[in-house]
Amino acid sequence: MSRFLASIAVTLKPTVNDPEGLTIASALHNLGFAGVAGVRSGKLFEVAIEAASADEAQSLAEDMCTRLLANPVIERYHCEVGEEDPEEG
Amino acid sequence: MSRFLASIAVTLKPTVNDPEGLTIASALHNLGFAGVAGVRSGKLFEVAIEAASADEAQSLAEDMCTRLLANPVIERYHCEVGEEDPEEG
Numbered sequence: 001m002s003r004f005l006a007s008i009a010v011t012l013k014p015t016v017n018d019p020e021g022l023t024i025a026s027a028l029h030n031l032g033f034a035g036v037a038g039v040r041s042g043k044l045f046e047v048a049i050e051a052a053s054a055d056e057a058q059s060l061a062e063d064m065c066t067r068l069l070a071n072p073v074i075e076r077y078h079c080e081v082g083e084e085d086p087e088e089g
Numbered sequence: 090m091s092r093f094l095a096s097i098a099v100t101l102k103p104t105v106n107d108p109e110g111l112t113i114a115s116a117l118h119n120l121g122f123a124g125v126a127g128v129r130s131g132k133l134f135e136v137a138i139e140a141a142s143a144d145e146a147q148s149l150a151e152d153m154c155t156r157l158l159a160n161p162v163i164e165r166y167h168c169e170v171g172e173e174d175p176e177e178g
């Protein structure tokens with residue numbers, strides 16, 4: 001068994017209203033960032049997984065998304081699996 | 090001026106306690122994911138920026154992190170700037 005690190009990004013689907021993103025965009029404009037055309041907010045999970053292979057870790061990570069981490073009605077997710085960085089502890 | 094998309098990941102520093110991550114790890118164990126060794130939670134912002142070049146967009150995105158999006162005392166951030174995907178609208 002090796003340890004893998006799955007980086008899971010969960011974002012709202014493009015058609016779903018994102019009040020947090022709108023608020024952040026407005027705050028950035030108020031701070032003088034005139035070039036900001038839009039902001040979408042999302043969640044990020046870094047999951048350390050013990051698995052036999054990277055493929056198994058990837059499949060486990062996608063299973064976690066559908067069963068707990070993402071709401072498939074309004075959100076989509078993207079999982080990227082890599083070797084765990086030993087510096088991260 | 091072109092439009093760029095900055096993907097900004099804001100995560101807690103490794104030494105900072107992350108109760109949300111601990112709760113998610115415990116929920117994943119309860120769902121039968123025995124291989125989960127740890128979970129860290131974070132935030133993700135996708136910022137559409139009008140800028141003259143990718144370098145300018147990168148520098149603006151890092152400025153946004155230090156001034157609004159991240160708390161440098163307990164969080165760290167990572168900005169990645171790319172061309173905006175036209176499919177995303």
